[in-house]
Amino acid sequence: xxxxxxxxxxxxxxxxxxxxxxxxxxxxxxxxxxxxxxxxxxxxxxxxxxxxxxxxxxxxxxxxxxxxxxxxxxxxxxxxxxxxxxxxxxxxxxxxxxxxxxxxxxxxxxxxxxxxxxxxxxxxxxxxxxxxxxxxxxxxxxxxxxxxxxxxxxxxxxxxxxxxxxxxxxxxxxxxxxxxxxxxxxxxxxxxxxxxxxxxxxxxxxxxxxxxxxxxxxxxxxxxxxxxxxxxxxxxxxxxxxxxxxxxxxxxxxxxxxxxxxxxxxxxxxxxxxxxxxxxxxxxxxxxxxxxxxxxxxxxxxxxxxxxxxxxxxxxxxxxxxxxxxxxxxxxxxxxxxxxxxxxxxxxxxxxxxxxxxxxxxxxxxxxxxxxxxxxxxxxxxxxxxxxxx
Numbered sequence: 400x401x402x403x404x405x406x407x408x409x410x411x412x413x414x415x416x417x418x419x420x421x422x423x424x425x426x427x428x429x430x431x432x433x434x435x436x437x438x439x440x441x442x443x444x445x446x447x448x449x450x451x452x453x454x455x456x457x458x459x460x461x462x463x464x465x466x467x468x469x470x471x472x473x474x475x476x477x478x479x480x481x482x483x484x485x486x487x488x489x490x491x492x493x494x495x496x497x498x499x500x501x502x503x504x505x506x507x508x509x510x511x512x513x514x515x516x517x518x519x520x521x522x523x524x525x526x527x528x529x530x531x532x533x534x535x536x537x538x539x540x541x542x543x544x545x546x547x548x549x550x551x552x553x554x555x556x557x558x559x560x561x562x563x564x565x566x567x568x569x570x571x572x573x574x575x576x577x578x579x580x581x582x583x584x585x586x587x588x589x590x591x592x593x594x595x596x597x598x599x600x601x602x603x604x605x606x607x608x609x610x611x612x613x614x615x616x617x618x619x620x621x622x623x624x625x626x627x628x629x630x631x632x633x634x635x636x637x638x639x640x641x642x643x644x645x646x647x648x649x650x651x652x653x654x655x656x657x658x659x660x661x662x663x664x665x666x667x668x669x670x671x672x673x674x675x676x677x678x679x680x681x682x683x684x685x686x687x688x689x690x691x692x693x694x695x696x697x698x699x700x701x702x703x704x705x706x707x708x709x710x711x712x713x714x715x716x717x718x719x720x721x722x723x724x725x726x727x728x729x730x731x732x733x734x735x736x737x738x739x740x741x742x743x744x745x746x747x748x749x750x751x752x753x754x755x756x757x758x759x760x761x762x763x764x765x766x767x768x769x770x771x772x773x774x775x776x777x778x779x780x781x782x783x784x785x786x787x788x789x
Contacts, residue, residue: 400466673733
């Protein structure tokens with residue numbers, strides 16, 4: 400195998416692919432990245448697979464001689480990321496001449512414009528194939544809608560592995576909409592985007608629901624942001640236990656999460672006694688300032704609504720350390736009330752809302768509170784208040 404590629408291409412695609420390399424591989428081959436050089440198409444593919452998440456990326460290169468090899472992902476990444484920009488030659492003549500039955504003696508030589516590096520390699524025979532779905536009918540999704548939906552939901556997934564189904568985003572694909580939902584039991588984010596890329600095969604699409612791990616979706620979001628065009632369709636192949644996303648020359652495979660996802664729509668109140676319109680950035684800035692004090696104790700801030708003066712006051716009081724207060728104007732409908740929140744949950748939701756102004760809707764100081772953008776993306780962020788103690 401012999402090929403010439405740019406340092407930036409190799410570095411970028413290695414960085415993306417290596418995120419699917421397990422930190423504690425159950426088999427030595429899984430610590431490697433699979434490199435495939437295709438002379439006919441002048442392309443190089445890199446693949447990593449931790450037996451749950453699989454990533455394959457492909458880029459153009461001058462392939463003088465095709466071949467396949469696996470290389471230690473971390474070492475290769477560390478070397479390539481430090482090489483100077485410019486062309487790199489990857490050469491594996493030993494692949495041609497040595498006995499590969501046990502992979503001994505395999506070495507890949509990297510030759511940048513200055514220097515020479517040799518990396519011990521392994522044959523590709525034991526590297527597992529990326530999973531495929533038995534369902535060969537693709538559902539086509541707009542890349543822009545996926546990026547938008549993931550950006551507004553991933554942050555609300557749970558980190559608690561004992562509640563597996565909550566560590567993922569629940570995706571509902573309908574004829575003309577995509578709905579993304581995530582909850583960790585304390586907050587809920589729901590984003591509804593438009594599905595505009597359906598082709599003729601998708602016209603009779605039934606509603607499809609699947610829950611996917613947050614790790615896989617974070618990588619999908621990262622890969623799409625790096626390589627996709629907004630109006631480009633992403634093909635999703637889905638069957639029980641497995642999902643595959645494909646676009647351009649990129650591929651991501653992931654297991655699905657089993658279990659019944661909570662009926663999250665039932666958590667959102669139908670009517671509200673109080674409504675506030677707020678400047679989102681101003682509210683975030685105020686929370687960041689008083690959050691310095693809140694972080695010293697329990698991360699809780701009180702929000703007091705004053706309908707007569709049309710303003711809200713955010714306050715933190717810790718007897719051992721001190722107190723802080725911030726006031727800002729708001730358009731308020733409804734009676735005065737004091738309510739408390741975990742600042743971390745409030746901040747993460749507000750940062751994900753894609754608008755200058757936001758609508759805050761609530762009933763009482765223990766009922767779910769809804770935050771949504773004024774105009775733009777259809778997003779709902781639900782945060783549970785914290786009980787105030789006198």
